Amino acid sequence: MGTILEYINSHNESGFKCYSTKKTSLDDNNIDTISSENSDTDTVPIDTKGKFAEDDGRLINTVKIPNSLIINTPPYFRYFLDGSRHTYKVDDIAIGNKIFPIVAGQIVVGCCCRPNRDTFKKADLENDGGIRKKIVISLPKQFHTKGKPDDFARSYCEQINQHLAATNRFASSRGTRISKILFYKTDGPTVADVTDKNRYKNSAIAQIQNEMTDEEQLLVNDLCMANKLSSDSWLIKDGSLQYNPRFSNIDQAQWNNMRSNYKYVVGVSKSFDPDLLKNHEGKKLSQIIANLKPFERTKAYKYVSEHSNGMTFAVWYLRLRKSDFRETHFSDVIKCEMLLLDPSHPIKTSVIDAISANLIREAYPVCFGSDTRWANHLYPVYLTETFCKSHYIDSNIFLSLF
């Protein structure tokens, strides 16, 4: 048993017992474009027939991005943001007659800037220097029973850090500390089927995932506060923009304020549920997505997400490459999202086309050989992801803290 678990084992309210079980990494690589295990499944479409989110109202399914536009479009995107987390089951703890996992996580959210085609650097931000790193521990909510959870979490976290600094040479020399203790729910509607033996573990991971998405939003907020985003300096955010405030650890008012930060942000997802949207005829989009020709996109549809406080998004799918060499029909298609700040005003089709042309250009060079999802990857996003991952503490060292 390592330093932190020793402390948890010997300093808890009710003498809960840690079992010193095997410490394992919980990360697996989800490499399929078609995914049901992403945020898409947590969101609910409101309309049965798709409504266009762009001003061109022609009843067509796809739009070809002209080659001339691809070649001549000026670069829109200057900033690239990605969040990444590694989770580890570090132990099991007995509370009452149940055993719950203790899950620890490393969270890294990074933002990179590309001022020209030869320079790619960490974004120059005052607050966090373009990178936010956190180590968090996710404990079952039963671990704490008295007082306000936040107060307890903060003080308990501080005690652990003091213990860590005093007993672990690596932590004391590098200033490594636990940033936050999270408490995961062990019952209620957000916890999966009771027959699922991994339900507690998944709930613990979800808490860490929420913390990561909060960090992403805070970093976008930092960009906006520093006036980095504008009509010629857009941000690509890796993944969906449909954040759920109920899962956030940020207070609601701040969360709502931050939604206005997304005027010049495009969310790009490498994996998605192709059946999420319906076209103007009420048919599911999956067939249209599968049959997209090279450099073709679907029409942009409005999508109202209940989970995101009823916010409206413009969503379209874009094929990035020539199709001759693709593995599957979806392997070079990305899902693009923009937040419609005013749902009554659709985005100009010319803007969506220009963004799409830019996204096609961002798909080169490729990371073939380095990432199995290379066909769906945008190169600067891939670099940002690599940048984030380079900030992880080595797993062996990380686990030795526990």
Place this chain on the structure above:
Amino acid sequence: MIMSTERIIGKISATEKYPSTTDDFYFWTDKGEILSPFDIVKVKHLPNDETITYGVIEEINHVTDAPSHFTNYISSDFGDTADNIGNMNRLGMNYVKAKVVCNTGNIYSPVLDGKQVSLCTAEDIKTALGLNEVKNPIVCGYLQMYKGNEALKIKVELNANFLIGPEGAHLNVSGISGLAAKTSYSMFLLNAIQQKFCTEDGGDVAFVFFNVKGRDLMAIDEPNTELKDKDKAIYTEELGLQPLPFQNVTYYYPYDNQRPSNVLTNADPKDVERQRGNNKAFTYKFPCENYIDKLDLLLANEDDSTGTMESCVNYIINKQGNFKNVSTWDTLKDVVAQYANGSATGAKNEILPSSWKKFLRIINKAVDLQGIFNDNVADYERDLTTIVRNNLVGGQVMVIDITLLDDNTQGFVFGSVARAIWEMKFDTERNNVPKKVIIFVDELNKYASNDTPKSSPILHQLLDITERGRSLGIILFSVEQFRSAIHDRVKGNCATSAYGRTNAIEVSKSDYRYIPKVYQNMMTRLSAGEYIISNPALRSLVNIKFPFNTYKQFPNG
């Protein structure tokens, strides 16, 4: 001289595959950073960044995040050759391998990952290479480092004790013909030595040069009127030398009564006459009575595995049989002919007539064809070895022209002079023997190649000079095209080596095994006037340049 700004250019990168070691380290740098092999960088080191480790760049690699060429092919949209596909270029950087040159605190534990790497100032570079406070400095050229505003030009001085003794001696210069400027570099160095030791230090060094190509060295005391002002400036401002030709030079031309001015040379007869008029040029001959004991030198390149030729020579030198009173070349030939045809009278010897016949052919070839084997030495003519033994003094430069002599006779001249210098050093009657005599010989491969017979007296002479000459003050500056062809003990005893431009086949030989691959490749690309120098007083190989020579040049030989 522009001072470098000590700009930070990267950081140490120590990985599992490429760790920092006692000998070298790696650092990453921006792909746009212009660096070159031989550039020196510095890193703060233990303890607490209090010392500095200097490294000399050996390899520069450009890498991207593409794991394979196929990745790049795909990145160009499966083979599209159009420029600027996409909105950005692939992420790339340079990583550089540097060899540790020294640490200011003598700490040689590996430099640490993440430490900043920066360019050096001129002082740093001098410290790194051991060029600071050089004792007995002799300028051997200048080095250029870095590019653009940070470019530095630094004078390279060697400690004379490591170039011309007593700590280390002898110089070997190699490089392919024409492109390496071997003779030019040797002359640059010798001129610097003359300026240092014959002007500043009272003239304790004498020079003996053998001219083997055209008129190369036959006007080294005349100024180079085509020397440009920028080269003059390099001499005076960068190197602290005077752009002057050699001083106190005497030329020796081989006698030949069939040629204009009775000299066998490529030099213009008018020039020869002018030099004679100025008492700077003389004709040399080898009278038999003074050289009969040096006949072995004529056999230097003869295959004499049974030792019969050596027996003939010994027979003659010992004045056995009818050779007792031989004092002219004609008489010598006659007597040898008698032994060859079996008509010799007197005591019988054990050498077969067939051996004498072979010996006669060698003697005839030399004596009949080369006018220098002549017994009549007029007042204005010189017996070379007598001159060397009796008259060579410090500060003097003797230039002996052997260009048009055949190979055997060239060897004879070189061997005779080298032997005379050796004898001079042991002459106890003279009180003005120069402390050091520097012999400059081009095409060393003629006298000391791997193929030279082991019995060659000239090879023995050269081995004596390179192995024992250092302590006696006899220094050999030798030049050849291919270092690998030179006898191991001769080149092995040269403390200083200068590598000029050579070819890929040559650098693949074992002589170059200790030189990093990048430097080997650089040797095939060096420009004229550029050398890689190795000297015991230098901490690393140094890439140096030198300006055009200050004496009269003959572009067409």
